[in-house]
Amino acid sequence: MxxxxxxxxxxxxxxxxxxxxxxxxxxxxxxxxxxxxxxxxxxxxxxxxxxxxxxxxxxxxxxxxxxxxxxxxxxxxxxxxxxVRGGSLAQLVADYGPLPPRLACTLLDQLLSGLAAVHAEGVIHRDIKPANLLLEATGTGRPHLRLSDFGIALRKGEPRLTETDHVVGTPGYLAPEQLLGAEPDFPADLFAVGLIGLYLLTGYKSDAPALVQRFTAQGTGGVYGAGAHSAPNAPVGVPEPLWQVLAGLLQPDPQARFRTATGARKALMAAARLLPEPSLEEEAVEVFDQLGPLPVGFGPNGPVPRPPEPTPALSLALALPSAPPQPEPSEPLHPPEQPTPTTRPDPEPVPPHRSSPRPALTRTYTAHSPEVPTPAASAARQRRPGPPPKVAIPVVVVALLCLAVGFWALAAG
CATH class of the missing domain: 3.30.200.20 (Phosphorylase Kinase; domain 1)
Structure with a gap:
């Protein structure tokens, strides 16, 4: 574990x-x-x-x-x-390249929705970038984005933890005023959202000035040009309605930029209604599980309990021999008491023609029946000395008559 x-x-x-x-x-x-x-x-x-x-x-x-x-x-x-199991926007764009406009619009809408809640609490994120935008593993269903990593977040008005000439944030996603050391404010987060939109629609991962200058007309100065407040030409692959929203987020002057995430979200929703219907290309994008299986010893419900090891006493008990087998249910545990048998004569000698001695006499007991002798035992009992023969019935009758006559004579005399 x-x-x-x-x-x-x-x-x-x-x-x-x-x-x-x-x-x-x-x-x-x-x-x-x-x-x-x-x-x-x-x-x-x-x-x-x-x-x-x-x-x-x-x-x-x-x-x-x-x-x-x-x-x-x-x-x-x-x-x-x-x-969150679906990886980040950085992994999604690395797998599929530029995303379809409607899918990118859905992700930007969710980002602005979460950012509006963060700003409502007075918190400036200061580190919005693709790696900090995580996705739930929804497969081919509607994506679900979550803004993470508040490691350098700051409540508006709180003292900064670094010197005023030290810039905190990820290079490439910093607003121009941050590069100049201005105090953090909500529009700096919105500038990063505009760069995220360009990243989703084009797949380019350059620093902010080079990324914006790539899509501006020659000689206009672009979004980063001094005093440029109008949107330059839309880059290839970015629908014009959506580009108007991104250009409003990327204005170099924070006063000319969208001031709130809620305002930018309303403009994005209006632009999304002008986009074409979803294509098969959009439906092919899948947000799958990026974490993989749990290590050995862990399951969906937590650590898997290990089987207990046998104790020494248990091991000794397992090593002892087992108890002797009990008799079958048909056999009585104690045979019924029998009278002591009388002395039996020695068995007859084995004739010379026999190859083996006569088998020994055996007895079989049952729980509620007397002894059942074997044929050999019956033959032996026939040779025992028996009782005297019975007296005939006439002799007994004569004796009784004589006694009766005698008693009568005595009584008469």
Whole structure:
């Protein structure tokens, strides 16, 4: 079995790595269910404070994967969340390449829905990228996206944990104002959503300026050009209605950008209604299980109990010989008492022509019947001395008459 952390979480196997630590599949012995556990060392004050901030996020939303609980043990800390089995958007695009527009629109809508809930709690995510957008394993059904990894999230107005000239985030998904060291704000997250949309529709994984400049007309300066507030030409493979929404998210000036996730979502829904019906290509995209089977010793309901080893006393008992077999039910346990037999004459000598002696006499007892002699025993009993022969009936009658006459004579005299 795996290591048990803080007496509750049993680490099973690593399933990923976040911005501040490894992510394990673990078994929660208290709630008796599998969870994803991010383990990190609090080696310095900044890491520990970020951990405290991340585990303090409690947002209950179907498209947000926020920490659910936390624990500390020695020099390590961990927090747990639900297990999401379908991989990330990065893996999905790596498997299928650019996604169909309607499917990309569905994923962006779910991302903006979760981000609206995060912003409503006053939290700025600051690290929206394909690897942090996880998917449930829904097969060919409707995809289900969840925004994860709040390792560098920050509540608006809270003090920053780094110097003002130190940029925190993933290169390639930072808004222009972040590169200039501006204070974090909600529009910075929306800029990252625009880059996610381009990534889903084109499959390009460049840094933000190069990615946007690739799809702008020559001489216009593009979305990153100074003072550019109009949308450039739509890139190949991106429908024009959808491109208008992405261009509004990618404006370099945060004041010209969508100000809220809810506003961007409404514009996206209007654009989705102008898209063509789903094609066979869209239905062929499958979000399958990326985690694989559980290791040996674990099942769907948790650790598989091992059979107990026999104790020494039990082993000794198993080594002892078994009890003698009991008699058959037809045999009585105790034969009925019989009178002591009289002395029998010696058996007759075996004639010379016999090759073997006569078999010994045997007796068979039953529970409620007298002895049944064998033929040999009957023959032997016939040779025993028997009682005297019976007196004839006339002699007895004469004797009785004589006695009667005698008594009569005495009485007469």
């Amino acid at each position: 795996g290591e048990v952390f803080a007496g509750r979480y049993e680490l099973i196997d690593p399933i990923g790595r976040g911005g501040s630590g490894a992510v394990w599949r673990a078994w929660d012995h208290r709630r008796r269910r599998y969870v994803a556990a991010k383990v990190l060392r609090h080696s310095d004050a900044h890491t520990l404070l970020r951990f405290v901030r991340e585990q303090a996020v409690r947002i209950d939303h179907p498209h947000v994967l926020a920490p659910a609980s936390w624990a500390a043990d020695d020099d390590k800390v961990l927090f747990t969340m639900d297990v």
